[in-house]
Amino acid sequence: MSNEKIPYKIYLEEKEMPTNWYNVRADMKKKPAPLLNPGTGKPMTAAELSHVFCDELVAQELNDTDRYIPIPEEIRNFYKMYRPSPLVRAYCLEEKLGTPAKIYYKFEGNNTSGSHKLNSAIAQAYYAKKQGLKGVTTETGAGQWGTALSMACSYFDLDCKVFMVKVSYEQKPFRREVMRTYGASVTPSPSTETEVGKKILAEFPGTTGSLGCAISEAVEAAVTREGYRYVLGSVLAQVLLHQSVIGMETKAALDKYGIKPDVIIGCAGGGSNLGGLISPFMGEKLRGEANYRFIAVEPASCPSLTRGQYLYDFCDTGKVCPLAKMYTLGSGFIPAPNHAGGLRYHGMSSILSELYDQGLMEAVSAKQTDVFKAAEYFARVEGILPAPESSHAIKVAIDEALKCKETGEEKTIVFGLTGTGYFDMVAYEQFHNGTMTDYIPTDEELAKSIATAPKLN
Amino acid sequence: MSNEKIPYKIYLEEKEMPTNWYNVRADMKKKPAPLLNPGTGKPMTAAELSHVFCDELVAQELNDTDRYIPIPEEIRNFYKMYRPSPLVRAYCLEEKLGTPAKIYYKFEGNNTSGSHKLNSAIAQAYYAKKQGLKGVTTETGAGQWGTALSMACSYFDLDCKVFMVKVSYEQKPFRREVMRTYGASVTPSPSTETEVGKKILAEFPGTTGSLGCAISEAVEAAVTREGYRYVLGSVLAQVLLHQSVIGMETKAALDKYGIKPDVIIGCAGGGSNLGGLISPFMGEKLRGEANYRFIAVEPASCPSLTRGQYLYDFCDTGKVCPLAKMYTLGSGFIPAPNHAGGLRYHGMSSILSELYDQGLMEAVSAKQTDVFKAAEYFARVEGILPAPESSHAIKVAIDEALKCKETGEEKTIVFGLTGTGYFDMVAYEQFHNGTMTDYIPTDEELAKSIATAPKLN
Numbered sequence: 001m002s003n004e005k006i007p008y009k010i011y012l013e014e015k016e017m018p019t020n021w022y023n024v025r026a027d028m029k030k031k032p033a034p035l036l037n038p039g040t041g042k043p044m045t046a047a048e049l050s051h052v053f054c055d056e057l058v059a060q061e062l063n064d065t066d067r068y069i070p071i072p073e074e075i076r077n078f079y080k081m082y083r084p085s086p087l088v089r090a091y092c093l094e095e096k097l098g099t100p101a102k103i104y105y106k107f108e109g110n111n112t113s114g115s116h117k118l119n120s121a122i123a124q125a126y127y128a129k130k131q132g133l134k135g136v137t138t139e140t141g142a143g144q145w146g147t148a149l150s151m152a153c154s155y156f157d158l159d160c161k162v163f164m165v166k167v168s169y170e171q172k173p174f175r176r177e178v179m180r181t182y183g184a185s186v187t188p189s190p191s192t193e194t195e196v197g198k199k200i201l202a203e204f205p206g207t208t209g210s211l212g213c214a215i216s217e218a219v220e221a222a223v224t225r226e227g228y229r230y231v232l233g234s235v236l237a238q239v240l241l242h243q244s245v246i247g248m249e250t251k252a253a254l255d256k257y258g259i260k261p262d263v264i265i266g267c268a269g270g271g272s273n274l275g276g277l278i279s280p281f282m283g284e285k286l287r288g289e290a291n292y293r294f295i296a297v298e299p300a301s302c303p304s305l306t307r308g309q310y311l312y313d314f315c316d317t318g319k320v321c322p323l324a325k326m327y328t329l330g331s332g333f334i335p336a337p338n339h340a341g342g343l344r345y346h347g348m349s350s351i352l353s354e355l356y357d358q359g360l361m362e363a364v365s366a367k368q369t370d371v372f373k374a375a376e377y378f379a380r381v382e383g384i385l386p387a388p389e390s391s392h393a394i395k396v397a398i399d400e401a402l403k404c405k406e407t408g409e410e411k412t413i414v415f416g417l418t419g420t421g422y423f424d425m426v427a428y429e430q431f432h433n434g435t436m437t438d439y440i441p442t443d444e445e446l447a448k449s450i451a452t453a454p455k456l457n
Numbered sequence: 458m459s460n461e462k463i464p465y466k467i468y469l470e471e472k473e474m475p476t477n478w479y480n481v482r483a484d485m486k487k488k489p490a491p492l493l494n495p496g497t498g499k500p501m502t503a504a505e506l507s508h509v510f511c512d513e514l515v516a517q518e519l520n521d522t523d524r525y526i527p528i529p530e531e532i533r534n535f536y537k538m539y540r541p542s543p544l545v546r547a548y549c550l551e552e553k554l555g556t557p558a559k560i561y562y563k564f565e566g567n568n569t570s571g572s573h574k575l576n577s578a579i580a581q582a583y584y585a586k587k588q589g590l591k592g593v594t595t596e597t598g599a600g601q602w603g604t605a606l607s608m609a610c611s612y613f614d615l616d617c618k619v620f621m622v623k624v625s626y627e628q629k630p631f632r633r634e635v636m637r638t639y640g641a642s643v644t645p646s647p648s649t650e651t652e653v654g655k656k657i658l659a660e661f662p663g664t665t666g667s668l669g670c671a672i673s674e675a676v677e678a679a680v681t682r683e684g685y686r687y688v689l690g691s692v693l694a695q696v697l698l699h700q701s702v703i704g705m706e707t708k709a710a711l712d713k714y715g716i717k718p719d720v721i722i723g724c725a726g727g728g729s730n731l732g733g734l735i736s737p738f739m740g741e742k743l744r745g746e747a748n749y750r751f752i753a754v755e756p757a758s759c760p761s762l763t764r765g766q767y768l769y770d771f772c773d774t775g776k777v778c779p780l781a782k783m784y785t786l787g788s789g790f791i792p793a794p795n796h797a798g799g800l801r802y803h804g805m806s807s808i809l810s811e812l813y814d815q816g817l818m819e820a821v822s823a824k825q826t827d828v829f830k831a832a833e834y835f836a837r838v839e840g841i842l843p844a845p846e847s848s849h850a851i852k853v854a855i856d857e858a859l860k861c862k863e864t865g866e867e868k869t870i871v872f873g874l875t876g877t878g879y880f881d882m883v884a885y886e887q888f889h890n891g892t893m894t895d896y897i898p899t900d901e902e903l904a905k906s907i908a909t910a911p912k913l914n
Binding site: 007008009011013014078080081082092110111112114151154155173174177178180181182183376379380382383384385420422423425426428429432 | 464465466468470471535537538539549567568569571608611612630631634635637638639640833836837839840841842877879880882883885886889
């Protein structure tokens, strides 16, 4: 099909929107390792998980056999408010790079949460409401997830309690204010509202917090309140399931124009965006129907796939959560203070970890000054100011396109543009002023933090 | 046509996008009054205007006869990067209000400038480039226009010099940083870079600046530099012409589903959004082909249409610009310091002023606390965090929908959602904290500022 026929932006019609999520675990011969009870060392049962998570979400978490899970109508109606997201042909970027490659990006930033996180937030809020709960608790780092959950809870009239990593709470007052606009209560973490928060504060009085610590607080706040459950914005299988809507739409849009991608690229922190984007394509690869290259891009300052170890670890600093088998830097890992934006979690989705371990996916890391260089370049050429997280994917997409320029190959590159950087201007300012620095942890530092993983491995 | 067939969002296909701007002046029997030379009191000639503006933009400014002006292909290509904007059916808002009214909004906020301003910025940058200029100068208040122009100049590789009202420069460092991302230079106004800036600083040492003052500086900076021209984001006829793309798309989207609006609502500062949105509909009304109600919504703190006078006035504080006949509060008017966001210009587009004077359009004003109440309500129900400016239209659209609830009328209401409020969280914070106040100028205050208009009227 000729280029002329492919518009700048491919929008699916409402009737073409996915009605099912795709569960990639169903097509994996070797399944991801189960969550373990840290006390017994045995797989977590549905009953155990239901103290923390909503019942239907527990069922989704444990379901590794059903390929398709229907998206409830209430969620599909909410999706219609901000989805389908456009699949954009980056004509301007291609021209500027002078590459024969064809570049597409799935842009998830055109909603008030500013990222793809809303796809899972609305699903989790829906199931909480359906179960008759009063509210949910969660943590947020850079703020996208907290914002998304606030929006979702406001829609279903649920109480929303967000523990926000203290350094972000202080540096991103506007994010906090958006959450308040949607009626959420936002507490800087670690806080004195929880026992685990108090304990961490006593041990590390000056700490600016971490995602792992905020998770511990949010879980405690959920299990100690009547009518509350905890929700998480990444890492879990259920989240990747909800995020598969990204990949389903991407595939439908490409199929509509008969386009077959060669390489699919996504940034990876906990794995929700990457997992969602690649899922249906990975399904084809697992079933032997097609072949694709998948590239996970992570920050050099938080390199769980490229420099972590594949073992059972705690999901949180306070060690109140189940154990997950994943590529991890150890739950004691905290990214250097100069790390901007998200992608700061110490571990990686068990699903992606297993796929990576099986050699079905590649991973690379990128330095943040290189990432911001790509971000600014992209903003000027394609007109969208990208989030720091998304810019990891941009960086590697540009690298791949430049390789095509050298070889003359007309590859089709698809990447996930997960969100916008409107709340990340402090980092952009550092980049403009030349005060942004890179930090790559030493082998010794990583060995030390990985040693915080439990000894059962 | 039944409601079921109308999707949440109507997107035009690329091939359905407008190829012409619509020039409403062509259909006006009584034309808007011409710009006058403040020295001679005679209409400005093309030669005189071309010292300040690009040649093709001068031609557009003076053209009140051609109904359609073709949109150059280069501009249409840029439009394809972020247009068409969706026409959204506000199903959730209708349901929440319990109104039989059908509410639609044209959402212009899904681009990095965060507003409709990009529609004219790219056109003005294009003509500047075509003329072989080095760069352009402009002013910005709330920052949307400056951001839009920075993006447009970056695309065409033009130098961009922005004078930003000092109070905004200090309160909105992130807006400034977005402009820097696109390579613009941003100067707080009043500055010592211009003679007029120095003069204003000497007279009012503690001033936090005004749009009128920043305009004076930007014009001076343009006319005293080789290869530069001045560009303006609102008020001018050329800007309303470019912004007619909003109305053209809206009309095409409504026509596609056989929908005829009863009332069309837009916020009004200088008039660029409202003028653009209503233009093709106003054309039908002027030609006697259809009838619509049009409502301009302005802030109670800056009420040019509802409380100003229709006379020739200076467009800027420094009185370096031509005189325009418009509804004005006097070029000496400065909104109270508690006024949040844009819509702070002392006058109103000559085109809209003339249409209003002929009784073809209504105008109302809204208090800012009421506007933010509507903004938060809308954010929670429709999921989009609106700009303070846009929220003026939301407020009145809700009022109209509630009137329909009382009368049982199934009216179709269309309003312009010009942008997002991501850079306005300081104002939202004041609203949440209950520290936001209203200010309505007294008759004496307005009489005093209107007296700053020249005596030739």
